[in-house]
Amino acid sequence: MSKPIYTPILNAKQGEFDALDHIRTETNKAIFPLFELPIFSDEFLKRKKYENEPTPKRLFVADTLSKIISARSNEPFMLDIFKWSPDSTLESGEHVLNFSYNYLASRNANVTTVVGYDRWEDIQYVKALESIRVKSDSFCIRLESYAFEDMYDEDHFSEILHDILDTLQLTPSKCHVILDLGDVSSTSVVEICEKVERAYGLIRPLGFTRVSMAGCSLTSFITDMVPEQDSSEVILRREYVAWKSLRNTADIGFGDYGVVSPNSAEIRTPHANGKIRYTISDNYFVARGHSRMHGNKGAQMYDLSETVISSGFYLGSSFSWGDRRIEDCANRLLKGSLKDWVAIDTSHHIQFATMSVLEFEKQLLLNRTTARL
Incomplete structure (x- = not known):
């Protein structure tokens, strides 16, 4: 597989x-x-x-996996059980x-299994991965919070990483x-760059050529981004600004968490x-109601x-399915549930992020x- 534009x-x-x-097919x-x-x-x-x-648990997981297959068809994707306990059965x-x-x-899905560095100490998790390795060689190592902490002790970090590779x-x-930085809403762009540079410097000499970074500047609570009801704010996409700075000297791909914070609650209130x-250049335009x-x-x-439409940032109904739905809503053709607005916002975001990264790479x-x- 060639290097992806966006993860x-x-x-x-x-x-x-x-x-x-x-x-869109090309996206x-x-x-x-x-x-x-x-x-x-x-x-x-x-x-x-x-x-x-x-x-019920088996039925739930099977239903979810079937929806992933439907959404991706023959296109590649990664799967992680990050939110589950590593010994879950x-x-x-x-x-x-x-x-x-x-x-x-x-079902012939083009799946890559994610290996969580932070979960490597769990023996049942390791055995599950070993079982998968017998059948597949398509893996992604996800370096998260503990990994970034361990990098200050380079020998310890290297020992665990080599154990993953050898096992x-x-x-x-x-x-x-x-390189998953998770919630970066309170992390400066400079600090993001420092963390990624340290990580990249440690793993690149080992021969890794497919490296991406990811983070999320959106908070789990809307009040942290837009304090006043029925108002709007522009929020810096710290992970994207940091990536553009790093990309000038490092062969690293871009990723983020779409429009949902990694700290968001599983159950909606x-x-x-x-x-x-609404994703815009280097920022999010966030409109809050009540x-x-x-x-x-x-x-x-x-x-x-x-x-959103009158903000000066709106790209028109032809830009993405999500943009078309925003216009439909403004025309009183739909209201939408919380789930619907995750879909609408995600649709615009994926299209915008993919095009932005592609244009930056071309330039x-x-x-x-x-x-x-």
Whole structure:
């Protein structure tokens, strides 16, 4: 597989699937998404679909995986059980990671299994990965918070990384690496660059050639970004600005968390504020409403859509499916649930992020070509 243009880390949920169902063909081929499998919580047991089901967890995971296959078709993607305990099993006792891989592979899905550095100490997790390695050589090593802490002790970090490579018999040049900074909403661009530069300097000599970085500047609570109800703010996309700075000297790909913070709660609250997260150059334009239980409730999305369209940032209904839905909302043709607005915002974001990275790469190549003349 050639190097992807953009690596979004996405929840494997309906909103994200809806966005991918309406993605442009050329954009779909340019991305290499990492899907995080949602956990099966006790809340799901209250739903009619699962209340009399003998293996509800297995059914939930299988349903989610089938939706990933539908969203990606034959295109490649990564799968991670990051939100699950690393020793998680289904009702049968089968490890959730083994079941997931076997389910996807039996349906010819183009899946890459994610290896979590932070979870490597769990023996059941390692054994699950070893079982997958017998059948596949497509892996991605995800370096997260503990990994970045361990990098200050280079010998310790190197020991764990080599243990991963040796245990799974991975060839660095064939293995993708994601430098995942997670929530960077309170991290300066300079600090992001320093962390990534340190990590890149440690792993590059080992032969890794497919390296991406990822982070998220959006917070889990809208009040942290837009303090006042029924107002808007411009939020810096710190991970993207840092990537552009780093890309000038490092062969590193770009990734982020779409429009959903990695710290967002799994269960949605009915009092959630209406909001639209509209990705723009180097920033997000975030329009905030108020509690969907108060005032004009869901109808507030009409006003928020008008705010986006009149902001000067709106790119028109032809830019993406999400942009078209924003215009439909402004024309009072839809209100949309929280899930619908994740889909709408994600649709615009993926299209904008992919095009932005592609244009930056083209300009970088042009500048380097010109400099050699």
